Amino acid sequence: MRARRWTFTAILVVALAGLLAFLVVPVVAVFTNVPPSELLASLRSDAAVDALVVTAKTNLVANALILLVGTPAAYLLATHRFRGRALVVTLVELPLVLPPAVAGIGLLAAFGTQGLLGDEVSALGMDVAFTQLAVVLAVTFVASPYYVRQAITAFEAVDRTMLDAARTLGAGPARVFLRVSLPLAASGLGAGAALAFARGIGEFGATIMFAGSLQGVTQTLSLAIYEQLDVDFDVALAVSAFLVVVSGALLLAVKLVPGWTRSGWISPTVSARSASS
Amino acid sequence: MTLGALVAGLLITAPAGASREAGQLTVFAGSSLRAVFPRIDVKPRYNFAGTNQLAFQLRRGAPVDVFASASPAYTQALFRSRLVERPRTLTYNRLVLAVPRSNPADLHSVYDLRRKDAKLVIGTAQVPIGSYTRKVLARLGLLSMLDKVVSAEPDVKSIVGKLSLGQGDAGFIYTTDVRASAGRLAAIPIPARGKPKVRYEIAVVTSSKHKNAARGWVRAVTRSPRARALFREAGFLPR
Numbered sequence: 016m017r018a019r020r021w022t023f024t025a026i027l028v029v030a031l032a033g034l035l036a037f038l039v040v041p042v043v044a045v046f047t048n049v050p051p052s053e054l055l056a057s058l059r060s061d062a063a064v065d066a067l068v069v070t071a072k073t074n075l076v077a078n079a080l081i082l083l084v085g086t087p088a089a090y091l092l093a094t095h096r097f098r099g100r101a102l103v104v105t106l107v108e109l110p111l112v113l114p115p116a117v118a119g120i121g122l123l124a125a126f127g128t129q130g131l132l133g134d135e136v137s138a139l140g141m142d143v144a145f146t147q148l149a150v151v152l153a154v155t156f157v158a159s160p161y162y163v164r165q166a167i168t169a170f171e172a173v174d175r176t177m178l179d180a181a182r183t184l185g186a187g188p189a190r191v192f193l194r195v196s197l198p199l200a201a202s203g204l205g206a207g208a209a210l211a212f213a214r215g216i217g218e219f220g221a222t223i224m225f226a227g228s229l230q231g232v233t234q235t236l237s238l239a240i241y242e243q244l245d246v247d248f249d250v251a252l253a254v255s256a257f258l259v260v261v262s263g264a265l266l267l268a269v270k271l272v273p274g275w276t277r278s279g280w281i282s283p284t285v286s287a288r289s290a291s292s
Numbered sequence: 293m294t295l296g297a298l299v300a301g302l303l304i305t306a307p308a309g310a311s312r313e314a315g316q317l318t319v320f321a322g323s324s325l326r327a328v329f330p331r332i333d334v335k336p337r338y339n340f341a342g343t344n345q346l347a348f349q350l351r352r353g354a355p356v357d358v359f360a361s362a363s364p365a366y367t368q369a370l371f372r373s374r375l376v377e378r379p380r381t382l383t384y385n386r387l388v389l390a391v392p393r394s395n396p397a398d399l400h401s402v403y404d405l406r407r408k409d410a411k412l413v414i415g416t417a418q419v420p421i422g423s424y425t426r427k428v429l430a431r432l433g434l435l436s437m438l439d440k441v442v443s444a445e446p447d448v449k450s451i452v453g454k455l456s457l458g459q460g461d462a463g464f465i466y467t468t469d470v471r472a473s474a475g476r477l478a479a480i481p482i483p484a485r486g487k488p489k490v491r492y493e494i495a496v497v498t499s500s501k502h503k504n505a506a507r508g509w510v511r512a513v514t515r516s517p518r519a520r521a522l523f524r525e526a527g528f529l530p531r
Contacts, residue, residue, distance in 0.1 A: 128396075128458040144459045145411060145442035227413070227443025227454060242446065245348035246418055 045255045057253035062246075065231040066239035066254065073147050073235065074215045077154035078162075081211055085163045086204065090192060092163075093170030104167070111160045115220020118157055122225040126152060149226035150233050154215040162204075162211035169203025170196060206269045213265040217258060315502055317509055318355060320346040322362035322420060322492070323447040324385065324465075327472040328526040329360075332519045336509070342419040342447035350375060350497065357500040358510060360492060362448075362466075363420035367493035376495035377507075382514055384529035385490040386467045387424055388479040390455055395478065397461035402428075402482055405437050405462065412440040413451050413460035421448050424488045425464040432486040452477070466490065468527040492528075 046054070057063065092104060110118060125131050126143050136143055143149050173196050181195045197204075219237040226233040228242060236254050243251040317336040321329055322343040329338060336358070339346065343361045347370060350356055359376055361367045367379035389402050397410035405412065415422025422444065429435050442460060445451045452469050454460045456476045470479040494514065496506040513519045524530060 123457055123459070227459070228416075228445065229441065229443050233443065242416060242444075245344050 042259055045252060045259055048252055049249055053249060054253045054256050057247070057249040058257060060247070060250050060253075062230055062234075062239050062243055063236075063250055063254050063257075066234050066236045067257075069147065069150070069231065069233065070216055070235040073150040074154055074212060077151045077158060077215055078208065078212050080151070080155050081159045081162050082204075082208060085159055086166060086197075087192075089163045089166030090170050090196065093167045094196075107163050108160045110157050111164070113157075115157070115218075116224065118153070118221035119224025122149075122153060122156060122221060127225075145227045145229065145233060147226075147233060150222055150235060153221040153225050154218050157218055157221055158211040158215035161214050162207040165207025165210060166200070166204050169200040169207065172203065173199045202272065205272065209265045209269050213262045216261065315505055317357040317502060317506055319358045319360065319509075320350060320354070320356045321358075321360040322346070323449045324362055324421070324469055325360055325492070326449065327468050328523055328528065329513070331522050331526070332513055333509070340449070342415070344416075344418040344420075345446065355499075355501075356497045357502050357506040358494065359497055360494040361420070362490065362492055363423065364491055364493045365420070365423075367495050371495065374498060376497050379493040379495035380510070380514055382492040382494040383523050385492065385527075386529065387421075387428055387464055387482055387488060387490060388467045388470060389462055389482060390452075390465045390470050390473075390477045390479055391462045392455055392458045392460075393476055393478055394458065396458065399462055399480060401480060402432060402434065402486070405434065405440065408461075410440060410461040411442045411459075412437060413443050413445060413454045413463035414441055415448065415451060415464075416444045416446060419445075419447055420490075421451070421465060424490060427488040428464065428482055428486045431488075432483065471527040 049057075088107075092100065092107075113121075123130060126136055126149075127133055128137075128144055141148065143152065177195055177199065178191055181191045186194065216235075217237055218235065219241070222228075222233070222235055223238055223241070228234045228238045230239075230242075234242065236258055240251045240254050240258075243254070318339070319329065319336045320339045320341075323340050326338075326340040329336075329340075339356075343363060343366050346359065347361070347366045350359060350370065351373070359367065359370065360382055361379075362385070364379065367376060370376040371379055389399070389405075391397070391399050397404075397408050399405065399408060399410060404410075414425045417423060417426065426435075426438075429437055443454060445454065448465055448469055451460075451463045451465050452473060455463050455465075456473060462480075465477075467479060470477045494510055496503060496510055500506050520530070
């Protein structure tokens, strides 16, 4: 009996070891191909710096939009039950599972010059094609579900008795939202924002199809990796290493920042789970 | 144990299913050759992309039998590295300024680019179409037009895509690409003195496991009357 249990555990350990090795090797290889000093030097190349600026700018705008619109939308979905809610949530989550190429062609078909809303967009005096606005739209499209999904969970986790208490004390719905729900859900919202940001800075497929690629204008970090691949492999590696560090830090933050682990989106660490229960 | 059997079964059948039939050639070819190679021979497995990307993949060990480039620069470099056998000329092509059929920027000559506020889509400096484009602009004294470039694309087909959708107003591509666009694009000729010589080269890959078949294939596409006729029909220039 005991031997059997031992064997079973051994199988689990082997599986984990195999999984870890497979997942970690490519990430480590990004850093070990060239010495760190050369990586840092390559990161200071024009192409890398320009891509960094473009990525930072477009992602800040995109994430501001996501927070601004996504938070109230998620609040509605978390606090109201209505017919077709499941359908609405599914639609909001759809970009999570859409292939990037589909997102790209969808954006082209919708907002492209000859797209569904092309005339409306140009009537507004906006020029989307090949602008940073196109990058912002692509990032917003693919990253927003990461935030909204997490935000719905965070708002749902807020203790309803707190909201009822606030209401009986005379607070209006807007006040309840701003003064009670928002602060109580803040950590969950932060985790969602971090995930959306991590997804956004790595955006590739929809961006290259919809926004094109031009250094200093629409060429984000991921597009720079693609273009530099056969120009200067070191620059491609350096940008990749940078993205690994930033994405890893964001994911770690989501796990470690107190309270960020409340929802089920990210598997909580054991210590955090015991602390919160 | 059924799971184990299933996995084992997959491992045994997968390579057979995924691998090519015996002797099937793998041909890496510049994006612009998509209009003609499959019409000459549907059998090989083709990979059409920017020549520079294909050369990169070849150098990194991709299993390839034949390599065809829109510029001798890449085949010659690979030949110097002994990765391909001696390249031979495949065909010639011509650059044009292509515009969407509706011609939103109302362009009628390359010099109109100077006056018009046109969104120009070109290839990156590495891909042959992009390096030819920079040569044309330099020869015509239009290098400042690079300021009007809104996107630098990795290969010809991406430029064609952006123009066909009307996202860009104009772009430099090969005359054969305009012909292959089935009327979605219109060509504006480039003045003779600006025209770069666009020569395609083809070579058998040194590491090919089907060298004889690959050599035969290269001979057929470079010499057979049928292949030559199909090249002409697609708009390529005779050798």
